[in-house]
Amino acid sequence: MGILAMKPFAGGALDNAELCFKFLRRFPDVIPIPGFDAIEQVDQVVAIYRNKNEVLPEDLEAMERYRAELGQRFCRRCEYCQPCEQGVMITAAMGYPIVVARMSAEKAAALVGPAMESVRNCTQCGECLKRCPYDLPIPELLQKHLALYDRHRVGA
Ligand code: SF4
Ligand code: SF4
Known part of the structure; x- marks a missing residue:
């Protein structure tokens, strides 16, 4: 097969x-x-x-x-974890470090900005965790990516 x-x-x-x-x-x-x-x-x-x-x-x-x-902790962008009831744009925010690797930090922060801002609404409810086939610690990674984004934001 x-x-x-x-x-x-x-x-x-x-x-x-x-x-x-x-x-x-x-x-x-x-x-x-x-x-x-x-x-x-x-x-x-x-x-x-x-x-x-x-x-x-x-x-x-x-x-x-x-x-x-x-490693084992990268997002495959399958989107099975979505939707999030709090409106967190999980897939885009999970991919933030990959976007940063492709362009300047400022450009990446501007491009993925709406998704990263949506991470602030995460209540850590854990619903998305149950749906990720790769067992990614989504809320933990999202907070890590948010901290990175906050360092990249213009004027931050
Ligand atoms: S843990 Fe955060 S991102 Fe995941 S479903 Fe809950 S609120 Fe949404
Ligand atoms: S389910 Fe897991 S691998 Fe798929 S998009 Fe969501 S976080 Fe990424």
């Missing part, structure tokens, strides 16, 4: 498409179904598939580095 691999870029947490596909192509029964937001990304993946898959020792090292960096 084949496997459809959703979110081969870990919901945006992984920014090296070539490396992601090098990893996935080692498993012939796995068919990745990535989401794209630009034509160039489609071209990039098609170009990867034109070549034989060659995984070099430095690729394996990079894969291990990503694995260690991400």
